[in-house]
Amino acid sequence: MGAIQMLQNDAMREHIISRFDEMSPQLQQAARYLLEHPREVALVSMRELSRNAGVQPSTMTRLAKFLGLSGYEDIRAHHAEAIRFRTDGFAARAMQHTSEGEQDVAGAQLSRRMLQGLAAQIAQLSEPASLDRLSAAAEQLAHARKIFVLGLRSCHSVAWQFHYVMTLLGDKTIHLDGPADTVGDGLIRAGAEDVLLVISINPYALHSLELAQLAREKGLGIVAITDSEVSPLVGIADQAILCSTESQSFFHTLTPALAISEVLCGLLANKDRTAALEALQRADRHLLSLNTYASAIPRRRI
Amino acid sequence: MGAIQMLQNDAMREHIISRFDEMSPQLQQAARYLLEHPREVALVSMRELSRNAGVQPSTMTRLAKFLGLSGYEDIRAHHAEAIRFRTDGFAARAMQHTSEGEQDVAGAQLSRRMLQGLAAQIAQLSEPASLDRLSAAAEQLAHARKIFVLGLRSCHSVAWQFHYVMTLLGDKTIHLDGPADTVGDGLIRAGAEDVLLVISINPYALHSLELAQLAREKGLGIVAITDSEVSPLVGIADQAILCSTESQSFFHTLTPALAISEVLCGLLANKDRTAALEALQRADRHLLSLNTYASAIPRRRI
DNA sequence: TATCATATAAAACAATCGTTGCATCGATCT
DNA sequence: AGATCGATGCAACGATTGTTTTATATGATA
Numbered sequence: 001m002g003a004i005q006m007l008q009n010d011a012m013r014e015h016i017i018s019r020f021d022e023m024s025p026q027l028q029q030a031a032r033y034l035l036e037h038p039r040e041v042a043l044v045s046m047r048e049l050s051r052n053a054g055v056q057p058s059t060m061t062r063l064a065k066f067l068g069l070s071g072y073e074d075i076r077a078h079h080a081e082a083i084r085f086r087t088d089g090f091a092a093r094a095m096q097h098t099s100e101g102e103q104d105v106a107g108a109q110l111s112r113r114m115l116q117g118l119a120a121q122i123a124q125l126s127e128p129a130s131l132d133r134l135s136a137a138a139e140q141l142a143h144a145r146k147i148f149v150l151g152l153r154s155c156h157s158v159a160w161q162f163h164y165v166m167t168l169l170g171d172k173t174i175h176l177d178g179p180a181d182t183v184g185d186g187l188i189r190a191g192a193e194d195v196l197l198v199i200s201i202n203p204y205a206l207h208s209l210e211l212a213q214l215a216r217e218k219g220l221g222i223v224a225i226t227d228s229e230v231s232p233l234v235g236i237a238d239q240a241i242l243c244s245t246e247s248q249s250f251f252h253t254l255t256p257a258l259a260i261s262e263v264l265c266g267l268l269a270n271k272d273r274t275a276a277l278e279a280l281q282r283a284d285r286h287l288l289s290l291n292t293y294a295s296a297i298p299r300r301r302i
Numbered sequence: 303m304g305a306i307q308m309l310q311n312d313a314m315r316e317h318i319i320s321r322f323d324e325m326s327p328q329l330q331q332a333a334r335y336l337l338e339h340p341r342e343v344a345l346v347s348m349r350e351l352s353r354n355a356g357v358q359p360s361t362m363t364r365l366a367k368f369l370g371l372s373g374y375e376d377i378r379a380h381h382a383e384a385i386r387f388r389t390d391g392f393a394a395r396a397m398q399h400t401s402e403g404e405q406d407v408a409g410a411q412l413s414r415r416m417l418q419g420l421a422a423q424i425a426q427l428s429e430p431a432s433l434d435r436l437s438a439a440a441e442q443l444a445h446a447r448k449i450f451v452l453g454l455r456s457c458h459s460v461a462w463q464f465h466y467v468m469t470l471l472g473d474k475t476i477h478l479d480g481p482a483d484t485v486g487d488g489l490i491r492a493g494a495e496d497v498l499l500v501i502s503i504n505p506y507a508l509h510s511l512e513l514a515q516l517a518r519e520k521g522l523g524i525v526a527i528t529d530s531e532v533s534p535l536v537g538i539a540d541q542a543i544l545c546s547t548e549s550q551s552f553f554h555t556l557t558p559a560l561a562i563s564e565v566l567c568g569l570l571a572n573k574d575r576t577a578a579l580e581a582l583q584r585a586d587r588h589l590l591s592l593n594t595y596a597s598a599i600p601r602r603r604i
Numbered sequence: 605t606a607t608c609a610t611a612t613a614a615a616a617c618a619a620t621c622g623t624t625g626c627a628t629c630g631a632t633c634t
Numbered sequence: 635a636g637a638t639c640g641a642t643g644c645a646a647c648g649a650t651t652g653t654t655t656t657a658t659a660t661g662a663t664a
Contacts, residue, residue, distance in 0.1 A: 005397065013531075015638095016532075017531050017532055023458060024492065024640080024641055024642085025641085027641090028532070028642075028645095030531045031532065032384055032530055034505075034533055035530060035532060036529075036530055036546065036548075038387065041346075042344075042345055042578060043344055043382040043385065043386065045620080045621065045622085045651095046621075046622060046623065047569055047620075055642095056643060056644080056645080057583070057621090057622070057623085058622090058623075058624080058642085058644090059642080059643095060622085061622065061623060061624085062641095062642095069439075070624085071357060071622075071623075072622060073622075080345040082347075083341065083345065083385060084341060084345065096568065097566070106429075106572075107436075107437045107440060107569050107572065108433040108436075108437055110478055110565075110568060110569060110572055111428070111433050111565050111568070111569065112428045112436070114561075114565050115424055115425065115427050115561060115565060116425060116428050118423070118424050118561050119421045119425035119428070120412070120421070121416055121419035121422040122420050122421040122424065122557070123417065123418060124527050125417045125637075126413070126414045126417040126418050126421070129412075130411040131413050131414060132410070134409075134410075134413045135409045135410055135413070138409065139509040152461065154464065154466055154467070154593075156462055156466070156468075157459040157460070157462050157463040157467060158459070160458055160459050160462065161456065161459040161556060161624080164455065164458070164459075165456070165553050170349045170555075171580075178400065203589075203594075203595035204595060205594060206594060207594075225526075227372060233368060243662065244418075245566050246448060247568070247570060248568070248583060249471075249564070249565075249567070249568030249572070250568065250571045251467050251564065251567060252566065252570070252580055253561075253564055254463060254560065254564070255424075255557055255560050255561045255564060258459065258556065258557050258560050259416075259417060259420050259555075259557045260557070262420075262549065262551070262553065262555055262557060263412075263413050263416050263417060263551075265551070265553060265554065266412060266416055266549065266550070266551030267413065267554065268414070269552045269553070270408075270412055270551070270552075277552070280552060291508060292505075292507060292508060292509075293454075293505035293506060293507060293508060294505075294506055294508040294511055294534070305621085326610085326611060326612085327612095328611070328612065329611095347650080347652085348651075348652060349650080349651065349652080357612095358613060358614085359651090359652070359653085360612085360613080360614090360652090360653075360654080361612080361613095361654060362652085363652065363654085364612095373652075373653070374652060376650075456613070527634095551654085552659065605652100606663100606664090607646080607663085607664085608661100608662090608663085608664100609657100609662085609663100610659100610660080610661085610662100611660070611661095612657105612658080612659070612660085613656105613657080613658070614654070614655100614656085614657075614658085615654100615655085615656075615657090616653100616654080616656085617652100617653080617654070617655085618636085618652100618653085618654100619650100619651080619652085619653095620638100620649105620651065620652095621641100621643090621648105621649075621650065621651065622647105622648100622649085622650095623646100623647080623648090623649095624645100624646085624647075624648105625635090625640100625644105625645090625647095626643105626644085626645085626646100627642105627643090627645100627648085627662080628641100628642085628643080628644095629640105629641085629642075629643090630639105630640095630641085630642100631638100631640090631641095632637100632638085632639085632640105633636105633637085633638080633639100634635105634636090634637080634638095634652080
């Protein structure tokens with residue numbers, strides 16, 4: 001499990017960061033993993049660590065030498081020491097904050113309340129009841145010919161994420177979106193073998209409901225991600241997955257809904273792991289050939 | 303140097319204590335050392351541990367079998383897990399029980415692992431270090447004349463959410479997005495009083511980095527939501543907020559990034575609560591007059 | 605005291621560890 | 635194009651790991 005462990009007053013960490021740019025790609029990949037999983041370094045063997053980081057074992061040794069250390073053992077010893085002597089940081093560090101300005105403290109408290117609330121809401125989704133709904137929804141989506149994805153206004157985030165991830169796996173999804181009031185056009189060729197995944201929360205966008213209703217009339221299966229048992233979508237959906245949207249701020253939160261969407265993607269990919277892997281590799285190659293990604297700030301062209 | 307720490311309500315710990323009296327002297331000596339140095343168990347090899355405990359290596363194995371475990375590796379794994387999950391408490395508890403089964407059960411387990419991992423990651427964002435970064439970022443965004451929001455590909459979700467919420471508050475944000483390669487056009491009228499909020503995770507979209515670099519050259523402030531201390535964005539951003547992106551599935555997760563974005567929105571709205579409330583009411587009235595929302599499935603028109 | 609059962613130490617074992625040398629690959633420069 | 639150099643994957647190495655087996659020591663019982 002990934003855990004960015006942000007503050008340890010750590011010389012080695014700084015050292016790795018400062019020399020990161022000079023490293024070769026493989027060394028960078030290893031270094032990045034070290035930075036983002038400092039705990040694992042102390043807890044697992046180098047070989048296992050390198051497996052998880054996606055590099056060769058020797059790369060870890062080479063990284064150590066690159067950093068001027070005698071070997072990997074130095075890296076591990078350092079991280080183990082960091083764990084041993086971490087004063088129970090949380091309470092201590094929270095204390096030092098109380099001396100700062102009022103506004104800042106109020107802000108930090110709001111942040112913390114929001115984040116811990118979100119964590120709790122997502123943890124709640126892992127209860128058996130929602131797990132069952134997730135499985136059932138994934139099942140229906142898996143058997144669909146095409147999946148039409150609809151999320152308007154704030155829910156566009158979730159719809160986009162689902163569609164984007166699924167395009168990496170294939171062309172099963174069609175995102176119902178577009179300018180000039182063409183949102184629903186995708187449904188023209190939709191039929192009974194298809195499924196509509198609709199995301200909508202209170203207040204429910206009228207257009208989403210209309211399109212969901214239309215889809216129902218055309219015989220599509222309907223899977224909904226929504227926020228309540230009494231959401232209008234529950235009535236017309238075959239499967240409804242409920243997410244809480246309450247936040248300690250002015251706005252509703254879509255974070256739990258996004259989590260649900262990501263879990264659905266994970267479940268769908270998991271139905272055929274080898275096919276998923278293959279599709280992802282194909283997508284990788286495609287994007288690579290298009291020069292879509294970079295790992296450093298590029299020199300600007302012209 | 304030995305210190306009893308870790309107030310873990312630990313099943314293995316209880317077990318060792320409850321059977322302590324039945325143990326032979328050597329087993330007791332080993333067990334006592336385990337109880338008093340739980341951290342060391344996860345950090346050093348069994349042979350070194352037994353050296354420090356003053357017993358033979360085989361005694362550790364025998365202790366494990368005495369406790370009904372298959373071997374010493376179980377003991378180490380358990381203590382490593384305790385260290386991994388020391389921070390988050392509630393996510394740790396549910397993590398324990400796992401029962402194997404069929405495909406559906408496997409799916410449910412994947413779901414649960416993903417959700418609990420996400421919950422833990424978001425809970426970690428509530429540590430003081432990230433709270434500081436959030437406050438600082440919100441501060442810079444608050445003082446900006448305009449906020450340009452940039453998130454491409456998978457990060458579009460987050461960029462959209464931030465922009466959408468902020469449009470409810472006013473017209474301070476400009477979403478850098480669009481078809482026909484017009485993504486960057488919004489920056490034409492950007493200047494030194496403005497700030498760019500850029501969201502990008504590994505693999506980093508080349509275009510995002512280029513635009514961020516351009517913005518930097520035009521004198522804009524830069525706030526980044528990204529995934530690593532060594533992300534290329536960290537170098538050019540004034541503020542970088544780090545989110546973990548690891549998931550127990552094939553794909554990266556954007557849920558923590560979305561949570562960060564929502565917290566930023568919350569902090570910004572919180573700077574002037576009355577103004578925020580007023581703006582939201584105005585937005586409500588506007589959307590009401592446009593008949594954007596509904597609370598029941600409408601009859602389809604025409 | 606002789607015998608036996610158990611607890612402990614010592615040694616042997618395969619597996620895995622971190623490391624190193626070598627071959628290969630791809631980029632850069634004559 | 636050919637040469638050169640660093641980066642990288644691979645395979646083998648000795649060292650060390652956790653475990654198992656064997657031998658020794660211990661202590662109780664008859």
